[in-house]
Amino acid sequence: LAKTTQPISMDSYEGQEVNITCSHNNIATNDYITWYQQFPSQGPRFIIQGYKTKVTNEVASLFIPADRKSSTLSLPRVSLSDTAVYYCLVGDLMDSSYKLIFGSGTRLLVRP
Amino acid sequence: GAVVSQHPSWVICKSGTSVKIECRSLDFQATTMFWYRQFPKQSLMLMATSNEGSKATYEQGVEKDKFLINHASLTLSTLTVTSAHPEDSSFYICSAPQIAGGAVDTQYFGPGTRLTVL
Numbered sequence: 001l002a003k004t005t006q007p008i009s010m011d012s013y014e015g016q017e018v019n020i021t022c023s024h025n026n027i028a029t030n031d032y033i034t035w036y037q038q039f040p041s042q043g044p045r046f047i048i049q050g051y052k053t054k055v056t057n058e059v060a061s062l063f064i065p066a067d068r069k070s071s072t073l074s075l076p077r078v079s080l081s082d083t084a085v086y087y088c089l090v091g092d093l094m095d096s097s098y099k100l101i102f103g104s105g106t107r108l109l110v111r112p
Numbered sequence: 113g114a115v116v117s118q119h120p121s122w123v124i125c126k127s128g129t130s131v132k133i134e135c136r137s138l139d140f141q142a143t144t145m146f147w148y149r150q151f152p153k154q155s156l157m158l159m160a161t162s163n164e165g166s167k168a169t170y171e172q173g174v175e176k177d178k179f180l181i182n183h184a185s186l187t188l189s190t191l192t193v194t195s196a197h198p199e200d201s202s203f204y205i206c207s208a209p210q211i212a213g214g215a216v217d218t219q220y221f222g223p224g225t226r227l228t229v230l
Binding site: 034036040041043044045046050087093094096097098099100101102103104105 | 116118144146148153155157158163200203205207209217218219220221222223224226
């Protein structure tokens, strides 16, 4: 059973900022939050990972409130090529044998 | 990020034959790898955990005699679909965790293998 809940789909336009929120009410103390992007017929691609507060890299930001029961992936100025499915996962990443269970993901459509 | 490769990228086979899919971690070692299956328009479903030097552990409902997993080295895991049938047609994806700074793993995924059974 997936430990996360995300909106099924979102629409946006080129150049806009997109925020995708994920709920993980039962996140454990050792769990980290990881977001992946998947295009059709490709494996998921790592986007960003964090434990608390804010993490930023060259493609996205991840906001995690103090209670860690949710997280928000922020994609600045999306383009058509950002149309994809985005998955939020939680897991004990200190344990290399920990299994990542995928939820339904969020299908993002970026329109011209 | 780390690179995980899969071979072949696609395969078509006749019903009843066996197909082997390889998963390699190219620039890091992985004592554990994971195998997923994905049907069209659906999410990834974890099939099994591949353990280097020991038996794989399978998720509930996954037939271990049908999906044979061998983790022969720290960089290679193979999934063999035995006596494949059309319902086994799917997109198979592997992943491997890489220990990053601070001993936090990041899972990297392979590009996937499209299996079509005629």
